[in-house]
Amino acid sequence: MNNLMFGKYIPIDSFIHRLDPRLKIGSLLILLITVFFDAGFIGYGILAVFTIIMAILSKMKVSQIIKAIKPMLFMMAFLMFFNLLFIQRGNLLLQLGFIKIYDQAILQTAYIFIRLILIIIMTTILTATTKPLDLTLGIEHLLSPFKKIGFPTHEVAMMISIALRFIPTLLEETQRIMKAQASRGVEFSEGTLKEKIMSIVSLIIPLFISAFQRAEDLANAMESRNYNPEAKRTRYKQLHWRTTDTISFLCVITVSSLVIVMSFIL
Amino acid sequence: MSITFKEVEHIYSENTPFAYHALKGVHLNIRSGSMTALIGHTGSGKSTLIQHINALLLPTKGEVHIEDIVITATDKPETLKPLRKKAGLVFQFPEYQLFEETILKDIIFGPKNFGIEESEAIKIAKKTLKLVGLDESYLEKSPFDLSGGQKRRVAIAGILAMDPDILILDEPTAGLDPQGAKEMLTLFKKINQRGKTIILVSHDMNQVLEYCDDVIVMNKGKVEKHVTVLELFKETEYLTSLSIDLPIITSFILELNHKGFHIDPSIKDIDVLIDVIGGQINE
Numbered sequence: 001m002n003n004l005m006f007g008k009y010i011p012i013d014s015f016i017h018r019l020d021p022r023l024k025i026g027s028l029l030i031l032l033i034t035v036f037f038d039a040g041f042i043g044y045g046i047l048a049v050f051t052i053i054m055a056i057l058s059k060m061k062v063s064q065i066i067k068a069i070k071p072m073l074f075m076m077a078f079l080m081f082f083n084l085l086f087i088q089r090g091n092l093l094l095q096l097g098f099i100k101i102y103d104q105a106i107l108q109t110a111y112i113f114i115r116l117i118l119i120i121i122m123t124t125i126l127t128a129t130t131k132p133l134d135l136t137l138g139i140e141h142l143l144s145p146f147k148k149i150g151f152p153t154h155e156v157a158m159m160i161s162i163a164l165r166f167i168p169t170l171l172e173e174t175q176r177i178m179k180a181q182a183s184r185g186v187e188f189s190e191g192t193l194k195e196k197i198m199s200i201v202s203l204i205i206p207l208f209i210s211a212f213q214r215a216e217d218l219a220n221a222m223e224s225r226n227y228n229p230e231a232k233r234t235r236y237k238q239l240h241w242r243t244t245d246t247i248s249f250l251c252v253i254t255v256s257s258l259v260i261v262m263s264f265i266l
Numbered sequence: 267m268s269i270t271f272k273e274v275e276h277i278y279s280e281n282t283p284f285a286y287h288a289l290k291g292v293h294l295n296i297r298s299g300s301m302t303a304l305i306g307h308t309g310s311g312k313s314t315l316i317q318h319i320n321a322l323l324l325p326t327k328g329e330v331h332i333e334d335i336v337i338t339a340t341d342k343p344e345t346l347k348p349l350r351k352k353a354g355l356v357f358q359f360p361e362y363q364l365f366e367e368t369i370l371k372d373i374i375f376g377p378k379n380f381g382i383e384e385s386e387a388i389k390i391a392k393k394t395l396k397l398v399g400l401d402e403s404y405l406e407k408s409p410f411d412l413s414g415g416q417k418r419r420v421a422i423a424g425i426l427a428m429d430p431d432i433l434i435l436d437e438p439t440a441g442l443d444p445q446g447a448k449e450m451l452t453l454f455k456k457i458n459q460r461g462k463t464i465i466l467v468s469h470d471m472n473q474v475l476e477y478c479d480d481v482i483v484m485n486k487g488k489v490e491k492h493v494t495v496l497e498l499f500k501e502t503e504y505l506t507s508l509s510i511d512l513p514i515i516t517s518f519i520l521e522l523n524h525k526g527f528h529i530d531p532s533i534k535d536i537d538v539l540i541d542v543i544g545g546q547i548n549e
Contacts, residue, residue, distance in 0.1 A: 010283055063281075173362075179322050180363040183355040184424060185379025187347065202375070205365035209410070 009131055016058035016129040020245045021138030027252040028126050034256040035115050035122075039263035044114050050255050051121050058129045068124040069117065076116050083109045136161035137237060155229045162218070170211065177206045267333045267352060267431045267463055269296040269319060274328035276314050288314040290487040291328075296465065296480075301458040303474040303495070304467045305510065306484030312467050315484065316434045319465070320353035321346040332432070351380045354430030358437045361417035364409040369395070369420050372409050376428040387427070394423040399449055415446050422450070432463045439473070451477050475499065475513040475534055483508070496532045515539065 016024070035047060055065065083105060090104030127135070140157035147153045178188060186199045271294035278286040288311050296302050304312050317323040318330050321337050330337040335349055357363070366372035373394060374387035382390070392402060398419040404412075409420050422438065435454065439447035455477050458464045468474055474481055474495060481498050483491040485508065491498065499505070499516050512520070519531045519539065527546055533539050 012283065176357065177362060179317070180357050180360065182322060183320060183350060183357070184363070184376035184428070185347065185350055202365050206362050210362055 008128065010060070010064070010128045012059055014057060014059040014129065015244075016054060016125065018244075019129075019248060020239055020241055021130050021134040022141050022239060022241075023245045023249055024126050024130055025135070025138045025142060027249065028122055030252055030256050031122055032119060034259050035118050037260050037263040038111065039259045040266050043259045043262050043266075044111070044118070046255060046259055047118055048114070051118055051125075054125050055121060058125050060125065060128060064128070065121055065124065069120050072116065072120055076113065079116075080109050080113060083112055132164040133161060133237070136164065137235075137239065141239060152229070158229065166214070169214070170207070173210055174203065174207060177203055177210075268298045268331075269432065269463070269465075270294065270331040271315075271318070272329045272331070274318065274325045274330060276311075276318070276323060277326045278314075280326060288487055289318075289325075292487075292489050294482065294489055294492065296463065296482075298463055299458075299461055300480050301455065301464040301466065301478050302480040302482060303478040304465055304482050304484065305469070305471075305474065307508070310484040311487040312484050313436065316355065316436060316465060316467065319432065319434055320355050321349050322355070351428055352430055353432040353434060354425040354428050355434045356422055356425050356436065356438055358440060359418075360421035360425070360438075361414065363421055363424070364417060367408060368406050369400075369409050369412075370405040372420060373424050373427050376424050380428060390427050390429070391423070394427045395420075397426065397453065398423045399453075415442055418442065419450075426457070430462070432465070433457060434465045434467075436467045437469065438466070439468075439470070447473075471499075471511055471513045472515070475516065500531065 031047070031050075037043070039046075084101060085099065085105075087105035087108050088100065088102055090102045090107075092100055093103050093106070094101040130138070136157050139160060140153055143151065143153045143156065181199070181202045182188070186202055187195075188199050188203075191199070271292045274289055274292040274294075275287075276289040278284070278288055292311075292315065294315075304316065306312050314323060318325060318337070319332065321330075321341070324337060324339055324341055326339055328338075332349060332353060335346075335352075337346065337349070364372050366375060370388065370391055373391040374384065377387040377390055378384060392405065395402065395404060400416065400419055400423075404416075404420075409417060412420065418438075418441075425433070433454070438454070439450055442450065451473060454464055454466065466473075466478060478495050481491070481493060481495050482489055483498070491504075499512060502512065502520065505512060511517070515534065515536065516531055519527075519529045519533060522529055522543070523531070527543070529539070529542055529546070533542065
């Protein structure tokens with residue numbers, strides 16, 4: 001729990017840190033869509049190189065990236081296992097009783113693996129280089145065109161920023177309750193299934209109670225300050241679009257259109 | 267049970283940009299059966315220190331000895347479970363740890379985890395609940411229907427029911443009314459007199475003077491002083507430099523001495539002080 005790397009902001013200064021959050025969110029969306037275009041290994045090679053360049057520019061350490069991937073490994077193994085068994089196209093390579101493995105299955109599984117790794121690294125770069133508040137500010141700006149059709153942009157952004165704000169608080173709370181229960185003899189990693197369920201219950205109930213309590217306190221605090229989501233407000237923090245942002249955006253567009261075009265040609 | 271720290275260092279999130287050096291070479295020997303206060307500013311390492319005593323945190327470097335058990339950086343957490351029974355830790359605002367349907371179930375939760383039979387645990391629960399000042403009618407109530415102060419008592423009873431030899435209390439009276447705080451501290455003193463070692467984290471110097479024997483001063487991750495309470499309050503300049511207030515009674519005596527009285531500043535009891543002042547006025 002202590003070493004939860006996924007989605008954590010890393011307070012250093014780098015080229016990517018200084019980019020406009022709107023650019024970073026937009027680029028992530030474009031790149032995520034691009035990842036799903038099948039342009040063969042050359043296409044993924046281009047995307048991988050681009051991702052590595054972004055990682056280097058954001059001054060991420062290899063160990064930090066590995067830490068971000070680790071919690072996803074189980075899910076990835078699960079997905080790959082089923083893909084390998086259930087895709088039945090192409091030439092039969094291996095047969096063990098009822099288990100049949102085809103060459104297409106291996107190819108598709110490799111693609112899924114690469115896609116997932118790329119997605120995780122790209123997302124981690126975004127969250128590691130952008131403060132949660134900048135992130136919501138960027139989302140609010142990007143959503144603002146939808147205001148015209150009655151979409152509650154500000155409310156959504158407020159909800160996201162409150163949710164993001166309380167992630168570390170809840171993690172801290174979880175740890176505190178875990179320690180308090182460990183002091184009463186609970187072992188979270190040991191024991192039979194029944195004991196494990198009991199230990200989770202002893203963690204979840206206090207956590208829910210304090211989360212609801214916090215929600216109520218926050219709602220009261222906002223009410224007592226007369227919070228009105230529809231009120232017109234100004235911002236202390238302003239976003240500035242710079243030339244480097246435009247250049248970076250062009251790079252992203254070039255790479256992604258290259259991969260997409262390739263996927264249609266090949 | 268004696269507690270010994272040897273060159274203990276603790277670094278949170280080592281090798282990351284968030285690394286924080288909380289303990290910097292702590293040397294400590296808390297004698298068995300003492301009631302020791304742990305004081306120091308926020309961030310001085312008090313909470314980190316006490317979590318080493320029941321092995322919730324393992325030292326990054328150095329060793330912690332609890333009687334004959336040695337805790338080092340490489341220990342496996344599961345081998346340390348017996349230690350959790352020996353050293354009971356009551357966190358700040360322990361009412362957050364309540365989760366059962368009834369108070370009885372919540373109090374026997376700890377003892378049962380350490381392998382005590384349910385019927386035996388219920389007997390202990392009844393006794394402990396009385397000890398913290400709640401009667402048996404509370405046993406079948408839900409802990410969530412209680413007031414804040416009562417919840418605190420139930421949570422503390424949950425730790426006391428484990429019958430630990432060392433009791434560690436992190437600001438147990440924060441947020442309690444003065445009467446409730448006094449009752450709690452009197453209870454801890456009583457437990458101490460039955461031979462248990464008690465460590466009390468406190469910001470209230472009046473409590474430290476009235477209830478504790480020894481005091482440990484932490485500053486910036488180090489133990490700066492480990493002396494008796496009376497010795498500490500003699501060093502007024504040192505305390506001022508840490509912006510720690512003297513106990514009300516001690517500062518009152520010093521003020522009087524400044525005005526020409528000659529009163530022993532180690533007096534703790536208000537009645538004794540009144541007698542001494544009376545005697546000196548008559549002279």
